[in-house]
Amino acid sequence: MIAFDFSGKTVVVTGAASGIGAAQATAFTAAGARVIGVDLQPMTGLAVTIQADVSQPATAETIARDYAPDIVCNTAGILDSYQDVAATDLATWQHILNVDLTSQFLMIKALLPGMLKRGHGIFINMSSIAGLVGGGGGVAYTAAKHAVIGLTKQLDLDYAARGIRANALAPGAINTPMNAADFASDGKMAAWVAEETPAKRWAKPEEVARVSLFLASDAADYIHGTVIPIDGGWLEK
Secondary structure, three states: OOOOOOOOOEEEEEOOOOHHHHHHHHHHHHOOOEEEEEEOOOOOOOOEEEEOOOOOHHHHHHHHHHOOOOEEEEOOOOOOOOOOOOOOOHHHHHHHHHHHHHHHHHHHHHHHHHHHHHOOEEEEEEOOHHHOOOOOOOHHHHHHHHHHHHHHHHHHHHHHHHOEEEEEEEEOOEOOHHHHHHHOOOOHHHHHHHHHOOOOOOEOHHHHHHHHHHHHOHHHOOOOOOEEEEOOOHHHO
16 A cells, blocks of 8 residues: 655544544544544544534634645535435525535635645545436535535636645445445345445445545646546446
């Protein structure tokens, strides 16, 4: 395995209390980074923890005031229970977009000026296979994750020449607490998802974290504005 060294780097990870965010925070910490974890839930084992709502502007503004991150993993997100348009009310629509999309915009908006002054910054934005095709979530989640990809591509286009690098990850079936419902009862849904995935299994959050380390490293310095599926071949079908 490639040994990544992020000594001297400061990394912000949102959604760091569990799932992919927790795996990213652990991986960057193990690689020597100072990790600032942000989540509504308590976090442990990190250099700095901020228990706050990422969908509120004050959260990102506080981080920008107190820290100078080199890398930002915009990972926080929630599902929408696979609700279609008819079942989705306006409040649900707005809540899903606020957490899954607007939170990323707010973090970027607040932290970008400092990165531009320093001439370097990396954003790794969490999309999903639901950002590339239908069926990975309900209408609000799918719309939000598609928009994350647009946000990422435009961000990189606008600022790549000034030292900013932005890319997105598009995970498929990852075994995290967010997907616990698929494993409930007899686990038939989880078994079906595994069978429908060409790799015939769910991935671990640590597998997404390892791709995150690569994208944040100098080895990926010429990778700009792209989306990397981590889906076991789901999109090949």
